Amino acid sequence: MKTRHFTMTERNVFLFLIVCLLLAPSLACNLDAAGPTPTSTPVPPTPTPTSVPPTPTPALVPGIDEPIIVEDINGWDETFTPICGGASGVSQAAVYNRLAISPLIMIASGDENALNLSSELPGSWGSTKIELTELVVCIELEEEILLQTCEYDVGSDVERYQQNYNVSVYQALTGEVLDEGIFSGAFPRKCREQEPIELERLDGGIDFDPIILWLCQFVDPTCPPREPNGNYIVNDGDTCESIAADFGVSLESIIQINNLSAACELLVGTELVIP
Numbered sequence: 001m002k003t004r005h006f007t008m009t010e011r012n013v014f015l016f017l018i019v020c021l022l023l024a025p026s027l028a029c030n031l032d033a034a035g036p037t038p039t040s041t042p043v044p045p046t047p048t049p050t051s052v053p054p055t056p057t058p059a060l061v062p063g064i065d066e067p068i069i070v071e072d073i074n075g076w077d078e079t080f081t082p083i084c085g086g087a088s089g090v091s092q093a094a095v096y097n098r099l100a101i102s103p104l105i106m107i108a109s110g111d112e113n114a115l116n117l118s119s120e121l122p123g124s125w126g127s128t129k130i131e132l133t134e135l136v137v138c139i140e141l142e143e144e145i146l147l148q149t150c151e152y153d154v155g156s157d158v159e160r161y162q163q164n165y166n167v168s169v170y171q172a173l174t175g176e177v178l179d180e181g182i183f184s185g186a187f188p189r190k191c192r193e194q195e196p197i198e199l200e201r202l203d204g205g206i207d208f209d210p211i212i213l214w215l216c217q218f219v220d221p222t223c224p225p226r227e228p229n230g231n232y233i234v235n236d237g238d239t240c241e242s243i244a245a246d247f248g249v250s251l252e253s254i255i256q257i258n259n260l261s262a263a264c265e266l267l268v269g270t271e272l273v274i275p
Helices: 007-021 208-217 238-248 251-257
Strands: 104-108 135-150 159-169 177-182 201-202 230-233 272-275
Touching: 007 230, 135 208, 159 208, 177 208, 177 238, 238 251, 238 272, 251 272
Parallel strands: 104 135, 159 201
Antiparallel strands: 135 159, 159 177, 230 272
16 A cells, blocks of 8 residues: 655645634634635625705894784774764874974775775885774765766766765874865766666765875874965866866865855966965
8 A cells, every 4th residue: 555645835735724723713814825715805885875964044134034923904994984974083193293203004994894905005105013003094975966968869868977075184193183175076987989788877985185285284294384376367177176186285275265155166366285
């Protein structure tokens, strides 16, 4: 029998393995001498998704970006309606201050349901709260003037009316009247060749321009004092109402300053003083 002899290389490898077994199992042994050992490809760690920071909410700039909260005007106008009927003022209202713009509420009274007309005022005049209101303007129908009756073969005749209105200014807090005057309303549109059968009348309604011009002296301290407009020569077709509307004054003021009758009858060529 032949005996197998280990070569020097095999002997060295054998001894190296015995040493590795005798040492601690946790000791890593370098097996390069025994040839390369395949190793697994390391898997890169999964990156943790980066959280997206929340978009910051821009700060509101007071007076510019800040929303304006306005108290609903519908409903609280009823608080001031009794003033138009002669009642005392409203204790929650503001003191009338002639040195600044005086917020007001304008009410059409005299009917079963009063109507808030503050939307017709310049933007800076209208009040938004009871406690800010300094003035109450009451508009009441004074008289109706029949201007024309339009006759039609079919349907009802149509009557054209112009209204005159009494306008009074009160202090909201005390109910004290500051002034009052008569203003002519707007002229209704002309009759058409054909009108709806159910139509019976055309109304001009309120002419707000002369009223607002007159109110300025009570509301805005920057308004110049009203100076007399001078004299005016009555022309054919003029009425006291039309002259008052043209000059932005009350009908009553023309009657008073010129010592005219309540009917305000004019003669062509008469010279009127316009307040």
